[in-house]
Amino acid sequence: MDSYIITIGIFIAINSIVVSGLNIIVGFAGQISLGHAAFFGIGAYTAAILATKAGMSFWLSLPIVIIITGTIGLLMGLPSLRVKEDFLAITTIGINFIVEAFFMYVPFFGGALGIGGIPRVELLGKPLHGFSFLVLCLSFLLVVLLVSWWFTKAWCGLACFTLRDDEVAASTIGVSPIKFKLLAFVIGTAMAGVGGALYAHYMRFISASDFGFPVSVMMLSMLVVGGMGTVWGPILGAAILGLLPEIFRPLIDYRMLLYAALLLLVIRLQPGGILGDNGFVKTRLRIFSRGGKK
Amino acid sequence: MDLFIEQLMNGLAIGAIYALITSGLSLIYGILRILHVAHAGVYTIGAYVGLTVYSLSGSLVIAILASMAVCSIVGILIERVVYSPLLKFPPYVPLIASIALLLGVEEVMRLIAGPQIHGFPVSIPLPTITMGNVSLSPTLLMVYIVSIVIFFILWFITSKTDLGLAMRAVSQDMSIASAMGINSTQIVRLTFAIGSSIAAIAGILVGIYFNQVYPTMGAVPAYKTLALIVVGGLGSVPGAILASLLLGIAETLLIGYANIPFPRDAIAFVAMILVLMVRPQGLLGNVRKKI
Amino acid sequence: MSGSELLRLENVSKQFGGLHAVEDVSFSLNRNEILGLIGPNGAGKTTCFNMISGALKPTAGKIFFKGTRIDGLPIYKIASMGIGRTFQIVRPFYSLSVLQNIEAALGMKKYQSKFQYWQKWDTHHTRQKALEILEKVGLADMADYRAGLLPLGNLRRLEIARALALNPEVLLLDESFSGLRQEEINKLSDLILKIKESGVGILLIEHNMRVAMGLSDRMVVLDHGRMIASGSPDSIKNDPKVIEAYLGKGEKKHAAS
Amino acid sequence: ADTIKIGVLAPLTGFAAADGESVLNSVNIAVDKINASGGVLGKKVELVVYDDRADAKEAVSLAHKLIGQDRVVAVVGGSYSMPTRAVATFFQEAQIPFVAAYAVHPDITKAGDFCFRNGFLAEVEGKAAAKVATDMLGAKRIAVLYSDIDFGRTLSKGFKEYIENKTTGVEIVYSKAYPFKEKDYKPYLSEIKELNPDLIMVNGYYFQTGPILKQAREMGIKSIILGEEGADSPKLVELAGPSAAEGFIIVTNLNRDDERPVVQNFIKEYEGRYGIAPDMVGASAYDALTIIVDAIQRAGSTDGKAIRDAIASTKDFDGLTGVIKGFNEIGEVVKPVQVQIIKFGKYHYFGVVDDPDIINP
Amino acid sequence: MPLLEVENLHIAYKEIEAVKGVSFHISEGELVSIVGANGAGKTSILNAIMGLVSPKEGKIKYKGNDITGTAAHERAKMGIRIVPEKARLFPQLTVWENLMTGIYGIKKQVPLQERLDWIYELFPILKEREKQAAVTLSGGEQQQVAIARALISDPDLLLVDEISMGLMPILVDRVFEVLQELNRKHGKTVLLVEQNALASLEISTRAYVLETGEITFSGTAEEVASDPRIHEAYLGG
């Protein structure tokens, strides 16, 4: 396989991981977030700093990345307890801008120059690149998928579904909105953190603009196209929106226009997502059905 | 003191510009509760059509009228073709469609008019007003005057006419509104037409004010205006205008007096999050919730 | 008597702006008792429910559940202590199936725990239990429908079933019989009586006097937020103040049982 | 292969699309000229141009496409700092010579010995600007307003360092950064106006500096305004308005009044083909490509290492952006800094800075 | 000539067939009841007549015109009004504004003050709550606004879906009296869907029984009320 295909594969895998995290927050718990790239960025920056400033290996820093992103995710989830729906969407956009500004303006994070010289991930003393890095990403994706899948099967998932539908009614059956919303935020953002760490170690140079609002929008698009609230939707969405622009590559000038048109078309024809309720892939496999719906 | 007044005027001007772009969006958001990012695309189209017609006809009035007409049609088409089938889905679905639309508009404009920035040099038949060290340029005066007129018209429509009542009714329950004899489709269409024509005016005025028309000119307004309408209060046009003016002033004074090395947008969003944490319903939002 | 007392309201008031929705209301509810809460529209009945269940915080007064003060606690805490409620304006989990609506409520204990909420919910055991409850309210054959699509009458029963799934000690029913026809009302009445027998205290808001009078052991009447009468259904039925404000002259027709 | 493939990465769409277009136009002129005169090593040069949207992630996939699928022999980095910085590492690893045309990120050349830069380091340009401000224009009280990106930060740092270390009696009375997407500069200009400096050093792209000029003059600011290569575009005059643009001075690398045929022919060709005047971005990309082709010619081979060595040993190359003295050991270009002034709406020669301690980073 | 004719009406929601070929008619000046179990399709039929759902098959004629494809707002202009199930007020509008939507576009044609006086006499609480947002009203208050909003335009055909829901007994009586009065005194036509069959059959002239989407019985109100099965199920034996 040539390195170009592998690179695309790696980006799709990383996006799948990050979008799966978004899915837990938006798809399962119904807390709309338009600032997910912030957590992707926090993961990437944490990994990059631990690697370049503390000389830590990827494996050593990974738990720290997860804890830090999850903790910040918890803090950033707090507004969701106060503001809802569109208000929450705007708040999360704001969080994205503020986090991006931090990366951009605090010299510790490399400021406007970004952070370079991030080492490769090593396994058993051998650096992973190309195909082996893809395999690494896919392994993480597998873990993330398992967590997502179990989430739909566990009581906490069901609790989140009830919150998504009606918070007050959910409370009257004993579901604490604080606890379960924040749980979703922590898990979702931690997944973004893992994706960020992989991204940083693959790109080996990161800068604030890699994690801006347009990236959040892209991730939400992937989720919506693939199928919000489904376990596999994030992967399908990441694959479609990752491949389309590459397929259109030869069209140079018309590429983005075509991309926009197709995105619009998919949303228009499959508003519930391709794997969603009335989506094109209507399957009997329970694993494909939106959490808790028939 | 002079400096302060001058900064205040600077802030008001930029606030008025935000308000121009935001007020039309607020109207549209009010009726369908859609985060209509593509409004910034309509605004871009408005600026381009205005510039083209102006350079062909040499008349700003004709340019504005033509642009309003084109943008109304674009707005109505967007509503009919894209949004109306998506209304029954959660709000992020039309949002994504809207983002795709905005990207599409940017690309179409780039393909038609090229990626470069075009100037929009117009001499406005207004004087420069100078008070001490503070001077208000003709373009600035024009922005003030046009905004005030538009705001007045919008305020009148939304709070003094039957159309305003119908808009609010439709925004809350389209089908029951129809059962009351309100032609919901027509009201929605009309709202899009009005909102989009204001976008056209905004596009032209902002184009003239900054002397810049370019394909991605909607990128920043796209999300900033969203924040403004939400902070202003759900679908409240006066709220959106108030939020715009306050933000313009706050940004300007912060840049002028506090040496915060943060970009405008981040400042704006910090302010907005603070407002929302204190008033989750927005500045002038009076949304009453059932428990 | 106090040993069987479940719920007590002491001088509870609620104000919305200048409006006194509930003013200085006190009453208590015992085990094995159905207490009818009636009164004109806007009298403050639902507001009382909202305060008991934690959706609203009283502006004054105290609420006790088995001796513990509960006013001001969050809704989910109160629910998990053993107070189940229904909503006058139905609030199902519309994207979940009817069965899942009940299953979700069965998880009440797990939600309170530290880690048990990571356990699997979709088990045979839970499903069986949920079906049993649906059977009781007569919704078993709708188990797999999306709750959002049910007609109104069925949603009322779903609300009751969801509250029952919490296995509550106090059950708050807010006009749960409206929108049902007589045959169904009779069936549900039997169910409610059975639940009462099992040691539950039930607070019942109901405008259908045939049902309210028939079921209640005691009644409390609110008007403009104030308690204007309380006592046995028979005494209420003949209380001139209640007839004047609430029952009207046609009282005979409604209260015929 | 019967052609020699050279990759080009440029932002053809997105916010920087105008720069991408300028790059594309210029490299097309270059490649046509090269092929018309017989190509190189007896083969035609074929460009593989990709659009990276000025986005690092896109650029990385494209770098792999150039490396893995197109198997280019060298690459022109015709894009902004971040994507260029991100891809430099990968070209270094693949041992493919890479010449950044105008990206300013200091780490680009540090990625390794296969990475070169034909544009000035921001710091160099900052120092040159400081020299112009103090020596040529004799300013004593200076305000600095810069774009808050890596370019602006490092440029203004070089500017201030020079003033601090190399001059006496010169004072920086104001220094603030404005965010990249700023449109309204009045809050800054109001402050500057109050201070009434001799000169304002303005950093930013033409779509930033143009409006700054316009707004400053509208507000009645009379100070000299000095800019840098980001403002080097014919569009600047349009955006500032002819009267506000008049007398504006920049430090850059393209001298329109340069008599050398390479410059005059290019300007004529460009204006003829595209109907607009060329800018420094395009000129830099043109040079990056011709430097590569010249190196291939001299190396007599398309082997990566050979080309790298040939680029490194470039000497007195007759470039569009001046006579290129060569590349230093880290791969930074050494060439004089041009000073241009706008007269009657066009850039013209104003001076040149070629002190070795300034231009040799 | 019947005021309203419904022929072979089929209504389906995706796979669920809610109404399966229902035909009935109402003459001018009649007060007709439809009774039926939960989910029988009563609400669906009323909504179809109002134009809020479109039938899969069948015809609806009003005053002799086929209105099957006519938009709801056109039907409203022809004089049809509905008191919908669950009130469905405009939640963020005040009581007053909700009432005003009831006469949207015909404000000039109605003697507004007279109507308001009448409505406030019927539902005195609404005057007190005039400025309050509908969403904060109590359930019964919302129902009162919904009734008032339909009555304020003085419709020719009134569709009423579970009008007694949430109303206090004293008002249930009053509301049924008013319906009867509108019908008998002012010749208004009313189609009534009601679980409180006792009250509704008492004032109705005719009634239909609907079971799982089909009409299984019809006749005068007395005939229906005295049918043993109906009596068992709806009147509580």
Ligand SMILES: Nc1ncnc2c1ncn2[C@@H]1O[C@H](COP(=O)(O)OP(=O)(O)OP(=O)(O)O)[C@@H](O)[C@H]1O
């Ligand atoms: N929007 C909808 N989507 C899917 N199914 C629906 C929808 N609305 C109604 N139904 C179904 O259509 C059938 C008839 O419903 P309808 O509301 O007309 O009954 P109803 O007779 O009014 O019942 P009730 O007395 O409980 O109000 C029910 O099975 C219901 O589940």
Ligand SMILES: Nc1ncnc2c1ncn2[C@@H]1O[C@H](COP(=O)(O)OP(=O)(O)OP(=O)(O)O)[C@@H](O)[C@H]1O
């Ligand atoms: N958020 C609020 N703001 C203002 N007034 C409110 C609010 N909530 C309730 N009210 C008012 O408080 C009063 C009591 O309402 P509540 O819902 O308790 O009445 P209720 O006794 O349940 O009546 P019903 O029998 O009609 O359901 C009503 O008049 C209502 O308008």
Ligand SMILES: [Mg+2]
């Ligand atoms: Mg109530």
Ligand SMILES: [Mg+2]
């Ligand atoms: Mg119904």
